[in-house]
Amino acid sequence: MKPKHYVTCAACGWVHWPISRAYAEQSVALANQRNDAISRCGDDEFRPMYFQSEDIGRYEHCFRCGAHFSEMKPSKPENCPTGVTLQPIIWEL
DSSP states (O other): OOOSOOEEETTTOOEEEEEOHHHHHHHHHHHHHHHHHHHHHSOGGGSOGGGSOOOGGGGTBOTTTOOBGGGEEEOOGGGSOTTOOOEEEEOOO
């Protein structure tokens, strides 16, 4: 799913893919359900680090500098070169 627009962090210039709070909350809930199921199936000693609990805070702050989503502004086309990696952030128009 390609968004119609992107947002840029006013603090550091990192470009993000905007998502709704509802979408972020659903993603966190699904990830934690998956992680809980995995942890019940085996020894925690062998569980990979990426199966840690998810938190909505991951979607509320800039991936690069940690600025709050309220610091985001609409991106200009030149802010986001083709092929860059985008992280999601809560931002609703």
